[in-house]
Amino acid sequence: MLVSRFPAALALTLSASGLFAAPVNLDQPSSLDRPSYFAPEKSPAQLWRQDNHPVSLTEDAPAPKVPPADKMYAESLEPGLLAPSAEMYGAGDCSTGSCYDECFQDCFCPTWFAYAGALAMTKDRGNEVWLSNDGGDFSARVMGSEAAAMGWNAGYELRFGRTFACSNWAWEVDYWAVRGTNEHTVTNAGLVGALDTPLDTNFQGLSYNGSNVDAYYNNAQAHRLQRSYDFYNIELNVFQDPTLYTNRCGGGCFQFGALAGLRYFKFREAFSFSTDPSDYNFTGTDDELHYNIDVDNNLIGAQLGMIMNYNWNCWNFYAKTKFGAYGNAISQNSVMYGNLGTAYIDNAMSPNNGRAYNVSGSKGRVSFLGELDLGAEYQVTKRFSMNIGYRVVGVSGVALATEQIPQNFEDLGIVASTPSNGDVILHGGYLGGQFVW
Incomplete structure (x- = not known):
């Protein structure tokens, strides 16, 4: 009785280890009806172009925020934003003590x-x-x-x-x-x-x-x-x-x-x-x-x-x-x-x-x-x-x-x-x- 049960247990163990050792096809959806938490495999030609931001572990994660300094630099390259704005320096009324626009004007030379x-x-x-x-x-x-x-x-x-x-x-x-x-x-x-x-x-x-x-x-x-x-x-x-x-x-x-x-x-x-x-x-x-x-x-x-x-x-x-x-x-x-x-x-x-x-x-x-x-x-x-x-x-x-x-x-x-x-x-x-x- 003991001998007859040993081959069956051995076969079951080998089947389980084979299941975990077998390669997972990441391009196919999982048999489990849920999203994958693994990044897709990329070719070597794509690796050097990939974003350096950390991989999100949440579903549909928002795009990473651009640092404020980079944003100001990017905006300064747009037409009309090369000089400081009135909003940055306040109103241009000398009587109120804010003299930037009224007294000094952008690029006034x-x-x-x-x-x-x-x-x-x-x-x-x-x-x-x-x-x-x-x-x-x-x-x-x-x-x-x-x-x-x-x-x-x-x-x-x-x-x-x-x-x-x-x-x-x-x-x-x-x-x-x-x-x-x-x-x-x-x-x-x-x-x-x-x-x-x-x-x-x-x-x-x-x-x-x-x-x-x-x-x-x-x-x-x-x-x-x-x-x-x-x-x-x-x-x-x-x-x-x-x-x-x-x-x-x-x-x-x-x-x-x-x-x-x-x-x-x-x-x-x-x-x-x-x-x-x-x-x-x-x-x-x-x-x-x-x-x-x-x-x-x-x-x-x-x-x-x-x-x-x-x-x-x-x-x-x-x-x-x-x-x-x-x-x-x-x-x-x-x-x-x-x-x-x-x-x-x-x-x-x-x-x-x-x-x-x-x-x-x-x-x-x-x-x-x-x-x-x-x-x-x-x-x-x-x-x-x-x-x-x-x-x-x-x-x-x-x-x-x-x-x-x-x-x-x-x-x-x-x-x-x-x-x-x-x-x-x-x-x-x-x-x-x-x-x-």
Whole structure:
């Protein structure tokens, strides 16, 4: 009985192992009425082209998602999607602080820019040289050289330039000028004594129309001081300004740029101290005498600078610095004259006896100039902006008119030497607008 059952069991075991060992035909549906979970067999030629995504183990699995970066790249290749859209950067309303479309526009890249503005500037007060005093009270100083100091005077500024290949590097030509005059007159009315001058000791040895100059300036009826100041500036700069085309960075950040260029700066000053021994009015009569000094400083040289910006939407707050060393060509003329001619040296002991007091001199030296601009700019439209600021210009090593007054008017060599150790600080505000195209 046991023997008869062994062959039957062996046959059943062999049949089962043969069933699992036999190859499965994947191209035919399974005898089981259900989908296959095995990937179809592919030929070697198809293997290198197959998708690298993992095989889904679920029925009818969706296609794999494309990474966002790849999607943006693919979309950027479609026409019309090469530039950022308004949706990406917000609305273009400058009043709301979102300036992308309205102020900056996609691919907005003008070539030229021009600026025009108004200036209101003044000069620092220099060392006082006393010109008039009360002869009856030597402690009463009636008029000094700063009585006609430069006040606040109007000027203007013009600037234009061009960019380098649609970048924030550009060149520019900048020109500005400020001119001013002032006048002050004193009389002997209300004085304890006569209207005299502390310069009478300096005037010793000078004569006019046969009389010593002291006779005209001492015991006078009126003294008048007139002064004029002219400042001219022209620059050729190459600079980098991150905000040149209103490339604001939005919610507030600092940006820096550089500047290098050439500069010509001219400072001209005129000084006239007049006396009238007869009356209070200067009408050009023969007894009126005038002591004039004209000084001209011409600085030319190279400069370096830095541009610093803080952006907040359509606003830009900036600081600009410039500094340079300049060759200064200085010239001056000193003369004392009236309707009857020029005053002259009248001292037989002097080697300059008989020479007219009309002296000119010139010299060259190295001067230094520094400038600081502080201001704010508002982007009105994508092409037009307005700014307001304050400028300080400091110059050292210049000739000033009051420095040309000698201790001894007979020493014409000292007068011609043209002292030039003065300093000038010019400062004031400005308002203007810039247009780009």
